[in-house]
Amino acid sequence: xxxxxxxxxVVVIAGGTGGARFLRGVREHLRAADPGTPTDDRVTAVxxxxxxxxxxxxxxxxxxxxVMYTLGGGIHEDQGWGRADETFHVKEELAAxxxxxxxxGLGDRDTATHLVRTQMLDAxxxxxxxxxxxxxxxxxxxxxxxxxxxxxxxxxVVDEGDGEHAVHFQEWWLRMRAxxxxxxxxxxxxxxxxxxxxxxxxxxxxxxxxxxxxxPVVSVGTVLAVPGxxxxxxxxxxxxxxxxxxxxxxxxxxxxxxxxDAVGVETSAVGVAGLYGARGHGGLLDGWVVDTADADSVxxxxxxxxxxxxxxxxxxxxxxxxxxxxDVLALAGELREA
Amino acid sequence: xxxxxxxxxVVVIAGGTGGARFLRGVREHLRAADPGTPTDDRVTAVxxxxxxxxxxxxxxxxxxxxVMYTLGGGIHEDQGWGRADETFHVKEELAAxxxxxxxxGLGDRDTATHLVRTQMLDAxxxxxxxxxxxxxxxxxxxxxxxxxxxxxxxxxVVDEGDGEHAVHFQEWWLRMRAxxxxxxxxxxxxxxxxxxxxxxxxxxxxxxxxxxxxxPVVSVGTVLAVPGxxxxxxxxxxxxxxxxxxxxxxxxxxxxxxxxDAVGVETSAVGVAGLYGARGHGGLLDGWVVDTADADSVxxxxxxxxxxxxxxxxxxxxxxxxxxxxDVLALAGELREA
Numbered sequence: 001x002x003x004x005x006x007x008x009x010v011v012v013i014a015g016g017t018g019g020a021r022f023l024r025g026v027r028e029h030l031r032a033a034d035p036g037t038p039t040d041d042r043v044t045a046v047x048x049x050x051x052x053x054x055x056x057x058x059x060x061x062x063x064x065x066x067v068m069y070t071l072g073g074g075i076h077e078d079q080g081w082g083r084a085d086e087t088f089h090v091k092e093e094l095a096a097x098x099x100x101x102x103x104x105g106l107g108d109r110d111t112a113t114h115l116v117r118t119q120m121l122d123a124x125x126x127x128x129x130x131x132x133x134x135x136x137x138x139x140x141x142x143x144x145x146x147x148x149x150x151x152x153x154x155x156x157v158v159d160e161g162d163g164e165h166a167v168h169f170q171e172w173w174l175r176m177r178a179x180x181x182x183x184x185x186x187x188x189x190x191x192x193x194x195x196x197x198x199x200x201x202x203x204x205x206x207x208x209x210x211x212x213x214x215x216p217v218v219s220v221g222t223v224l225a226v227p228g229x230x231x232x233x234x235x236x237x238x239x240x241x242x243x244x245x246x247x248x249x250x251x252x253x254x255x256x257x258x259x260x261d262a263v264g265v266e267t268s269a270v271g272v273a274g275l276y277g278a279r280g281h282g283g284l285l286d287g288w289v290v291d292t293a294d295a296d297s298v299x300x301x302x303x304x305x306x307x308x309x310x311x312x313x314x315x316x317x318x319x320x321x322x323x324x325x326x327d328v329l330a331l332a333g334e335l336r337e338a
Numbered sequence: 339x340x341x342x343x344x345x346x347x348v349v350v351i352a353g354g355t356g357g358a359r360f361l362r363g364v365r366e367h368l369r370a371a372d373p374g375t376p377t378d379d380r381v382t383a384v385x386x387x388x389x390x391x392x393x394x395x396x397x398x399x400x401x402x403x404x405v406m407y408t409l410g411g412g413i414h415e416d417q418g419w420g421r422a423d424e425t426f427h428v429k430e431e432l433a434a435x436x437x438x439x440x441x442x443g444l445g446d447r448d449t450a451t452h453l454v455r456t457q458m459l460d461a462x463x464x465x466x467x468x469x470x471x472x473x474x475x476x477x478x479x480x481x482x483x484x485x486x487x488x489x490x491x492x493x494x495v496v497d498e499g500d501g502e503h504a505v506h507f508q509e510w511w512l513r514m515r516a517x518x519x520x521x522x523x524x525x526x527x528x529x530x531x532x533x534x535x536x537x538x539x540x541x542x543x544x545x546x547x548x549x550x551x552x553x554p555v556v557s558v559g560t561v562l563a564v565p566g567x568x569x570x571x572x573x574x575x576x577x578x579x580x581x582x583x584x585x586x587x588x589x590x591x592x593x594x595x596x597x598x599d600a601v602g603v604e605t606s607a608v609g610v611a612g613l614y615g616a617r618g619h620g621g622l623l624d625g626w627v628v629d630t631a632d633a634d635s636v637x638x639x640x641x642x643x644x645x646x647x648x649x650x651x652x653x654x655x656x657x658x659x660x661x662x663x664x665d666v667l668a669l670a671g672e673l674r675e676a
């Protein structure tokens with residue numbers, strides 16, 4: 001297998017937990033393959049900000065924070081979001097003041113991140129600069145770019161009570177636990193958004209673009225819905241390889257099935273590959289990676305015109321995520337050679 | 339001694355810890371003297387807001403919070419400020435982000451109070467309504483009124499480095515620990531401030547106005563500097579009795595001596611009585627209460643035209659504060675009878 005290591009420029013399109021863990025695997029693989037060279041300039045994360053929300057006057061960017069904390073060593077590993085050694089006194093007290101909503105897991109340590117971000121945004125700094133400032137502390141070892149500096153928020157149209165109405169994605173995800181069927185998702189603000197600074201350039205200069213095993217609808221889909229971003233990806237000379245977030249017909253984490261249902265896509269490794277589509281046929285993918293549990297799906301994916309590999313894709317810890325990154329980059333390397 | 343209990347309407351002018359403990363004593367005394375009648379409508383606290391500060395985007399009102407937490411059972415009793423069972427993770431994290439300043443003791447539980455307040459203020463509610471909303475949780479048993487809804491901030495002019503410059507009171511108090519001599523205090527915003535809603539009315543309707551053993555310069559002095567407030571006090575039919583915050587020539591708490599030095603007043607029970615002055619002679623006081631340790635000052639205070647009593651004035655706990663309140667109200671009662 002050709003080595004996709006030294007000098008390879010990698011862009012990863014990522015949501016929260018799955019994206020963050022996959023990014024950490026990519027970073028660890030590149031570090032191991034080429035120990036002398038920092039990864040910071042070689043790996044760029046383009047992160048979903050459609051889950052962002054303002055609560056209690058705090059601007060909260062769940063996916064950016066999950067990426068930052070995971071790569072910076074501050075994540076609650078078992079949980080996959082939020083800070084290790086977290087306490088919830090701010091949240092308890094807000095509840096004692098009868099502040100709503102009460103369904104958001106606002107940690108005390110996490111609150112400090114939101115305070116810094118909110119202050120900088122209020123002072124006029126764009127989210128990309130705020131993210132860079134926060135990352136100065138976390139030293140994630142990759143460049144972390146918000147998909148856009150403009151505010152884009154995913155709202156979910158649901159039937160509830162006497163009719164259709166829209167709730168913020170976080171309310172649907174956390175309060176309703178995605179149990180109320182989504183009729184559709186609306187990216188509020190997406191029309192006027194542009195890709196964040198550096199995003200289009202990173203895509204244009206990339207050797208490989210990886211689509212992390214993140215929610216294909218509300219994470220990756222939201223990133224791709226930023227006007228100009230999908231076009232930049234399609235125009236990129238990079239090989240584009242995605243990793244299925246669906247294993248054995250179910251999401252590895254989260255409730256992506258509820259999101260796929262809403263857009264009429266089957267919750268399967270093949271279904272998501274079809275959603276992204278084959279490059280050269282109006283889609284994005286030069287390659288697709290499924291878990292070994294879905295080895296019997298490889299033929300169906302390749303029938304869509306997408307070269308496919310089955311590898312162990314369950315990121316149980318850093319070594320398994322690193323091995324996954326190695327396998328995915330190997331496929332990208334083969335595709336470059338082909 | 340005449341009973342100053344049922345039906346007596348009391349206004350207390352208060353700063354932070356000393357004011358809050360004294361207020362709790364007043365409440366407890368009135369409750370004990372007249373168990374059937376709620377104190378909420380009979381006791382009004384007019385609280386200094388000159389120490390208020392905006393840090394990390396949070397509007398912080400230290401004296402209002404100390405009063406609220408003390409009367410609401412949430413105070414850290416030994417410390418006299420901040421919350422019981424407090425943690426400091428937000429503060430630790432802000433420091434990890436290299437946020438400045440690092441000298442403010444921002445607790446996690448406390449942060450929730452500031453978040454609620456900041457949101458309500460940003461939504462357009464005046465501080466008095468915000469305070470009432472916060473007190474709906476704490477049920478302090480007295481009416482807590484900010485001295486003003488307008489923003490008034492005490493700044494301290496100091497010599498530092500190559501010249502005179504002004505710092506926020508909190509910076510002087512906490513970072514400099516009042517060790518850098520104050521040249522003068524400036525109440526920024528006081529010129530355009532008005533007494534908060536209900537303050538003038540409470541003074542006009544009061545039977546007794548008590549000046550708590552708070553810092554006479556930056557707490558009580560700042561309250562009295564709100565245009566119209568001092569006039570309302572002087573015009574009030576109430577008896578005005580103060581309690582010396584200086585015992586044995588030193589402040590019971592805090593660094594009031596540094597403040598008194600700056601305004602050229604001796605740090606003594608007599609000095610502070612003279613600063614407030616005798617009513618009918620351009621001053622405020624109908625009576626003055628000193629600690630028994632200063633019994634030999636009684637004659638000097640009375641020579642200023644201010645009836646004076648020496649009683650145990652050290653508020654070591656709720657019972658001693660309650661006894662002090664009883665003694666102070668007894669003096670006010672005598673003065674009313676006289």
